[in-house]
Amino acid sequence: MLRVVRFLIAPTLLVAITLTVLALTSKPAQTPKVLSSLGEQALVIAHRGGRGLWPENSLFAFQRASALGVDMLEMDVRLTSDGQIVVIHDDSVDRTTDGEGLVDSFTLEQLQQLDAGYSWTANGGQSYPYRDQGIVIPQLETVLQAEPAIAKVIELKVADNALVDKLCQSLETYSQRDRVIIASFYESSLQRLRERCPGVATSASPSSIRLLIAMNWLGLSSVLSPSYQVLQIPPRHSGVELASSALFESAKARGLSVQLWTINEQPVMRKLLNLGAQGLITDYPDRALQLLGRPTRISALSE
CATH class of the missing domain: 3.20.20.190 (Phosphatidylinositol (PI) phosphodiesterase)
Structure with a gap:
């Protein structure tokens, strides 16, 4: 019994010491500028620009949500075949447009010939009020230029170093580093972003x-x-x-x-x-x- 106690003492002490050191040296996250600028109020964040109200991830939706008075716009980004960042959730265009195929198989010009308001309906398909209204899959740069002041959540939908690097470049070009939170299901993408864009909130x-x-x-x-x-x-x-x-x-x-x-x-x-x-x-x-x-x-x- 004494041997068992002695056997357990060392690892127990090691764990206790490790936890004590971590507790003493741990630091909470610092509130990023994108959030500190919004104050203490509960935030209303328009998911894909408010996809229940307008065609999702469209400039039309982002502008309407901004005019409505939301605190933040949430959007999803991917790369086209010619390396441009576009705002779209799915890996294909099938669900939200009148086209078919994978997003990364289209050039930006080809994508923007599709009708991104084609599938939106508020009444189960009885009507499609945004068809043929000129709504397209937007380039991220267009959104950043059109809505520079409002805070944004940008989700990286793929684990792609090129996407991270180009996003960092766009945030710098359009002075958006303190206006965004970057999200992703891919830890590797977030780690790379923290390295390439230090100080950008994630x-x-x-x-x-x-x-x-x-x-x-x-x-x-x-x-x-x-x-x-x-x-x-x-x-x-x-x-x-x-x-x-x-x-x-x-x-x-x-x-x-x-x-x-x-x-x-x-x-x-x-x-x-x-x-x-x-x-x-x-x-x-x-x-x-x-x-x-x-x-x-x-x-x-x-x-």
Whole structure:
């Protein structure tokens, strides 16, 4: 028995010392300028520009959402065959346009001949009000130029070094480094972006989210020094409830802004805000604005 105790003492002490050192040296994330400029209010983030209201990921949607008064625009980016960054969620054009094929098989010019308002409907296909209205898949640069002031969440949809490098270049060219949060399911892309664009805010990758949740469950989240500034999660994933006041409090203690996706119903919005969510990523930003008591009428759009 004594041998067993002695055998366990050394590794136990080592773990205890390691955790103590980590706790003493850990640093919370610093609030990035993109968020500090928005104040303490709960943020309304238009998912794909508000895909429940307008054709998703289109300049039309981003301009309408901005005029509506949202705090941030969320969008997805990929590369064309000629190396241009375009704003589109899927790897193919089939679902949202009148075309067929993979995005990366088209040049920018070819993509922009497609009708990106073709498939949008608000009534289950009874009508398609945005067909033949000149709505195209936008180049990211066009969005950055058209909406320079509003904050943005830009999700990298592929693990592609060329995409990361070109995005960094665009953010610098259009003075958007302090106006964006970069998200991705690919840790490698986020790591490269942090190296190539130091200081640009990022959200947690799935592996970072899992680690935070595990450390929070063990009561050890205070030892983490996040390389990211934003925690963007769904309320549930794979049958596991992620949204809890305990997780939100731990995340905030590590300097993280907690934003939930994709939240479309007001009762759920209210519940998450009461739990401590700091941002709602939603297809219906008008509903979130209404819930928060903010104006929901679109202001005049510049020509």
